[in-house]
Amino acid sequence: QKEVEQNSGPLSVPEGAIASLNCTYSDRGSQSFFWYRQYSGKSPELIMSIYSNGDKEDGRFTAQLNKASQYVSLLIRDSQPSDSATYLCAVNGGTGGGNKLTFGTGTQLKVEL
Amino acid sequence: GAVVSQHPSRVICKSGTSVKIECRSLDFQATTMFWYRQFPKQSLMLMATSNEGSKATYEQGVEKDKFLINHASLTLSTLTVTSAHPEDSSFYICSAIAALLAGGYETQYFGPGTRLLVL
Numbered sequence: 001q002k003e004v005e006q007n008s009g010p011l012s013v014p015e016g017a018i019a020s021l022n023c024t025y026s027d028r029g030s031q032s033f034f035w036y037r038q039y040s041g042k043s044p045e046l047i048m049s050i051y052s053n054g055d056k057e058d059g060r061f062t063a064q065l066n067k068a069s070q071y072v073s074l075l076i077r078d079s080q081p082s083d084s085a086t087y088l089c090a091v092n093g094g095t096g097g098g099n100k101l102t103f104g105t106g107t108q109l110k111v112e113l
Numbered sequence: 114g115a116v117v118s119q120h121p122s123r124v125i126c127k128s129g130t131s132v133k134i135e136c137r138s139l140d141f142q143a144t145t146m147f148w149y150r151q152f153p154k155q156s157l158m159l160m161a162t163s164n165e166g167s168k169a170t171y172e173q174g175v176e177k178d179k180f181l182i183n184h185a186s187l188t189l190s191t192l193t194v195t196s197a198h199p200e201d202s203s204f205y206i207c208s209a210i211a212a213l214l215a216g217g218y219e220t221q222y223f224g225p226g227t228r229l230l231v232l
Contacts, residue, residue, distance in 0.1 A: 034220065043206045043226040044157070088156065092219075099145055099210055099219055105156045 003027075004091050006104035014112055019076040021107050023089030026070065033065055035074045036088040038106065044088055048074060079111040115211040116140050119224035126197055127232055134192045134227045136207030142187035143209035147221065148180075151204045163190045197231045204228050 003026040013019045021035075032051050036044035048063040050056045050072065056063045062075040072091075076083055086106040092099065116139040126132050136146055146163040161182050162170040169182035181193040190209075194201055205228075208221040 032220075036223075043204075043223045046220065046222060049220055090221075092221075099221075100147070100159060100162065101221055103157050 004089055004102050004104040006087075006089050006107045008105055009108040010110050011107055012110045012112055013079050015079060015081060017079050019079045019083065019109055019111070021074040021076075021087050021089075021109065023072045023074075023104055024070055025072070025089075025091045025102075027091065027102075028067075028070065030070075030091045032092045033063070033072045034090040034092065034101070035061075035063060035072075036090060037083075038086045038088055040085075047087070076109075079109075081111050081113060084109055084111045115220075115222040117143075117207065117209050117222050117224040119207055119227050121227060122225060123228045123230075125230045125232065128198050129196055131193055131195045132197055132229060134194075134205055134207075134229075136190045136192070136209070136224050138188045138209040138211075138222075141209075141211045143190075143211070144187060145210045145219075146184060146190040147208045148182060148190075148192050149206045149208065151206060151226075157206065160192075194229065197229070199231045202229055202231045 005024050034049050035047045037047050038044045050063040050065045060077045064073045086108050088106045089104040090101040092101050118137045120135045144165050148160045149157040150160050151157050159172050160175045163182045163184040165184045165187050171177045184190040204226050206226040208223045210219040
């Protein structure tokens with residue numbers, strides 16, 4: 001059974017702080033990993049994708065992948081109130097999964113003034 | 114790039130009627146599109162995988178005769194909710210795969226969603 005697990009939160013951080021969002025997955029065959037941001041009432045928006053172990057940085061966002069530990073994280077630096085949303089971790093390419101994404105239930109992030 | 118549109122964005126219909134939702138990839142060709150449903154405060158639930166020119170693949174528990182999917186071209190997939198009932202009221206979201214040049218991995222880009230309310 002493929003699973004992607006996230007802490008549902010809410011995770012509250014003060015404005016300007018670093019928000020750290022974590023995700024674990026069960027299928028060792030997974031090949032690609034994504035972070036999506038979903039505002040209330042809206043559809044998911046791609047934030048980051050990562051395929052290799054290590055860090056990948058894009059602006060204020062850094063994705064970290066550790067395949068040995070089956071762990072992927074998203075760091076948001078200098079958090080802004082506009083970052084308040086639900087962040088979905090998604091995993092692709094696992095055993096028999098093809099192009100289908102398996103989503104976590106999402107972590108709600110609240111950035112407080 | 115990689116823009117996906119959906120139409121309509123919101124629809125209200127009477128119980129027993131059918132509703133068609135369109136999903137279009139605007140600036141790329143999508144051989145594969147996906148249809149999701151999301152209930153309030155829940156995560157996305159994959160309903161089916163839509164492949165251009167072939168029958169859709171439905172997830173377990175999704176009625177293929179109720180949720181008709183047609184993927185007639187590389188830029189358009191449609192979902193028809195037949196004989197809709199109040200329990201079908203939900204947020205329906207499509208996504209399309211845009212192939213990446215490097216690494217060969219494919220990323221899903223989501224449409225803005227269609228909110229369906231069945232009275």
